[in-house]
Amino acid sequence: MNERNRRAFLVGVFGTVAIFAILFFLVGARRTVESLLAADLALVAATIGLALCWLAAWSLMLRTVLATLGVDVPIGKAFFVYAGAVFANNVTPFGQAGGEPVAALLISKVSDSEYETGLVGIASVDVLNVIPSISLVLVGVGYYATDAAIDDRLETAVASAVALIVAIVLAMLLVWRRRDGLIDRLPAIVAPRIGRLGVTRFDAETLEADLTDRLGRFFENIERVATDRSRLTAVIGLSLCGWLFQTAALTAAFAALGYSVPPYVLLFVIPLANLAGAAPLPGGLGGIEAAFVTLLVPTTGIEASAVTAAVLIFRGAIYWMPVLIGGASVSAFGVRALR
Secondary structure, eight states: OOHHHHHHHHHHHHHHHHHHHHHHHHHTHHHHHHHHHTSOHHHHHHHHHHHHHHHHHHHHHHHHHHHHTTOOOOHHHHHHHHHHHHHHHHHSTTTHHHHHHHHHHHHHHHHTOOHHHHHHHHHHHHHHTHHHHHHHHHHHHHHHHHHSOOOHHHHHHHHHHHHHHHHHHHHHHHHHHTHHHHHHHHHHHHHHHHHHHTOOSSOHHHHHHHHHHHHHHHHHHHHHHHHOHHHHHHHHHHHHHHHHHHHHHHHHHHHHTTOOOOHHHHHHHHHHHHGGGGSSSGGGTTHHHHHHHHHHHHHHOOOHHHHHHHHHHHHIIIIIHHHHHHHHHHHHHTOOTTO
């Protein structure tokens, strides 16, 4: 890990610790710990099992996308590769934005594919996961509105999420519409600057040609994924299964503490809270937990300390379990990009 990445990581860790300290101060650390100690271990194990089902569903997403790109990865290996990708996302700032390059390197290494292919594969999984999440937010909020009044905080969260998603989609469409111009002009702008940094043995002209070729293959691979309708439908279905497994896992976490939560609340809370993963924290750690508590306390009516305990059980399965499995996978596959 170079000095710049080390500083960013340390800043992220400090931010995470600060957020957790404030969260525990506000909700009551002692009551939260007491709730955790009283948790039903069988249901905690069920939470972990459902989290594994989520990880398996989204690893099959990655395998299906890679198959569309002509890359065959066995099911077992796909699971560990995706766990490694989640590990990369969870230990780098800005979540997916920070971990995707490392995940792409991991995919290309274990599958002997081009780096651009691995990048399209993991980026496609992340983007396609947005489609079911939007549907779940709309369905969950719509059902919740029939049973209770939507307060200003929830209305602001939903509006912000929709605005962010619309902005991202519009930006992606703009890039796609102007892809030919980007392929023609971007390498000519970037190559001379990289050449002056002295980080490559190629001259600017050779580097420009290489970047043009790689960028062209990148957009070609995106088009292949977008036009294979049968596999695209399967991928979206697997994404939906993954979101539902997460919903079931959080339901089990609350049940471990003796609480029952309406599933339709969790349907929209989980995607909304995960938007906090865009914060400059390692995998959104701390920010996502705080977002969960902020959304769940008013929508469930459960005391903040119990909600925090349930969220910690859930995030222990969703965040820390893939870190352990994925970290071992990255090490076993011999990827050193995080160092």
